[in-house]
Amino acid sequence: MKKRLCFMCAVILSMFLFGCGNTGQEQDSGSNVPDVQNETGSEIEESYAENNIPDEKITFPASYDNAIENVDFKMAVIVDADSGDEFPVTAKAKMLKVNENRAFQSLFSGNDDYEVYSYEEKNEYGEKVDTATYVTPEETTLSYGPFSSQMSYMQRGLMPYIRSSFVLDPADGRYNAGLYSTEEQLSFMTREEAFRIIDNTLKEVDIEFECDYTGYALDYNCMQSQEYHEDMDGNIDRTNYKNQWSVSDEGYYFCINQIYRGLPLYHVYCEIFSDVADANAPVQAFISKDGIEYLNIEKVFEISEEGMAVSLAPVDVIAETVAHKYNQMPGGSTYEITEAKLYYYVDLSSGTGIYDVKPAWIVKGIEKSEQSEQDIQVIIDAQTAKEIVP
Numbered sequence: 001m002k003k004r005l006c007f008m009c010a011v012i013l014s015m016f017l018f019g020c021g022n023t024g025q026e027q028d029s030g031s032n033v034p035d036v037q038n039e040t041g042s043e044i045e046e047s048y049a050e051n052n053i054p055d056e057k058i059t060f061p062a063s064y065d066n067a068i069e070n071v072d073f074k075m076a077v078i079v080d081a082d083s084g085d086e087f088p089v090t091a092k093a094k095m096l097k098v099n100e101n102r103a104f105q106s107l108f109s110g111n112d113d114y115e116v117y118s119y120e121e122k123n124e125y126g127e128k129v130d131t132a133t134y135v136t137p138e139e140t141t142l143s144y145g146p147f148s149s150q151m152s153y154m155q156r157g158l159m160p161y162i163r164s165s166f167v168l169d170p171a172d173g174r175y176n177a178g179l180y181s182t183e184e185q186l187s188f189m190t191r192e193e194a195f196r197i198i199d200n201t202l203k204e205v206d207i208e209f210e211c212d213y214t215g216y217a218l219d220y221n222c223m224q225s226q227e228y229h230e231d232m233d234g235n236i237d238r239t240n241y242k243n244q245w246s247v248s249d250e251g252y253y254f255c256i257n258q259i260y261r262g263l264p265l266y267h268v269y270c271e272i273f274s275d276v277a278d279a280n281a282p283v284q285a286f287i288s289k290d291g292i293e294y295l296n297i298e299k300v301f302e303i304s305e306e307g308m309a310v311s312l313a314p315v316d317v318i319a320e321t322v323a324h325k326y327n328q329m330p331g332g333s334t335y336e337i338t339e340a341k342l343y344y345y346v347d348l349s350s351g352t353g354i355y356d357v358k359p360a361w362i363v364k365g366i367e368k369s370e371q372s373e374q375d376i377q378v379i380i381d382a383q384t385a386k387e388i389v390p
Helices: 100-107 159-165 191-204 220-226 315-327
Strands: 002-004 063-068 071-078 089-095 115-122 128-135 141-144 151-154 211-218 251-260 263-266 283-288 291-297 301-309 334-347 355-368 373-381
Touching: 063 315, 071 315, 100 141, 100 151, 100 191, 159 220, 159 291, 191 211, 191 251, 191 283, 191 291, 211 220, 263 355, 315 334, 315 355, 315 373, 334 373
Parallel strands: 071 334, 263 334
Antiparallel strands: 002 211, 063 071, 089 301, 089 355, 115 128, 128 141, 141 151, 151 291, 211 251, 251 263, 251 283, 283 291, 334 355, 355 373
16 A cells, blocks of 8 residues: 655646657757646646746646557556655756664664674765664674765574575566555554654665655565575475464564655665566555564665756657667567656766656556567656656
8 A cells, every 4th residue: 555645736737848849859949837737727827937848838648548569558657756846857966864872772772782894984074984784692783884875784593494484586487466456554553653664764774765665564374474595406495484374473564665746756675686576666664563673774775856858758759769669670570669757866876876767657568579578668868858767
């Protein structure tokens, strides 16, 4: 179940673009922000004298259907935002910084016996910083750095069994997250109460940001049926299975994504995994009746606006870019494009510590061949309609 923590105003009624003849290139100056028209035909007028936004009045369609050679578009167009009077902008981002002392006090101070492993590494600015990993004899761990917003905490007791029973990554052949409810409540507390504990802990360590979350209810019957361990040779390893599952093992697993100006904020996870998926959410946590057992913070950002509203390329131009990419692919595959969703994209390749933020479309679909089908994703700059290659 996805919950919105901070609501800004109302759903985006529409957004503005160039005219139908636009090729996706930047437009010469105009003096007014376009009139914006919602689904019922009413108009919202806004004027930003400092921005060069064309006068054309146009809205995004709810869907786009077309076929371009081997690419079939049956594409939902999703603009999942909360504001009807805020136009897309460019911005700058830097990482929020974990307060290491508070993290230790909040999550680890109850442990009297532990080892500390210290390292010197480079942060996102290229500066040398001290990092540390704390480990107890029971293998409860807390680590931070080298990037400012990176932190990981895990209790050893239950988490190996959670990982063996709950698989988030759709690319994993054992993916089973869909078997766990995102609506039902567990007996020890509600999903909302559990998330408030996570949220308060994040705030304690100075990681505070607008977000959406998905909370999976990990019930013990499902975990017991899904538990799987294998040895180094790929055979089932019965020796590692949990002796007994019970209701006391249940908990919520949260995947938390950042929001900016009503749109999801996206960056390539660990600079490697580009797919938008819960498995790549920048903050993930597991909480049971005993409290937080796992909390991992990857990269979350503080955003500073540049104050420049921007025009976006039409959906048909975005589709042309996608079609060109996949029609150039060798082999006899066909492609069905099912979804284009508008995001703010943090370009981690654009700087050292300070990064460009811009609107982008995350376009998803299916590649079909005689042998198999597989999910595909492409990132398109919403202003220029050019592919972004992470």
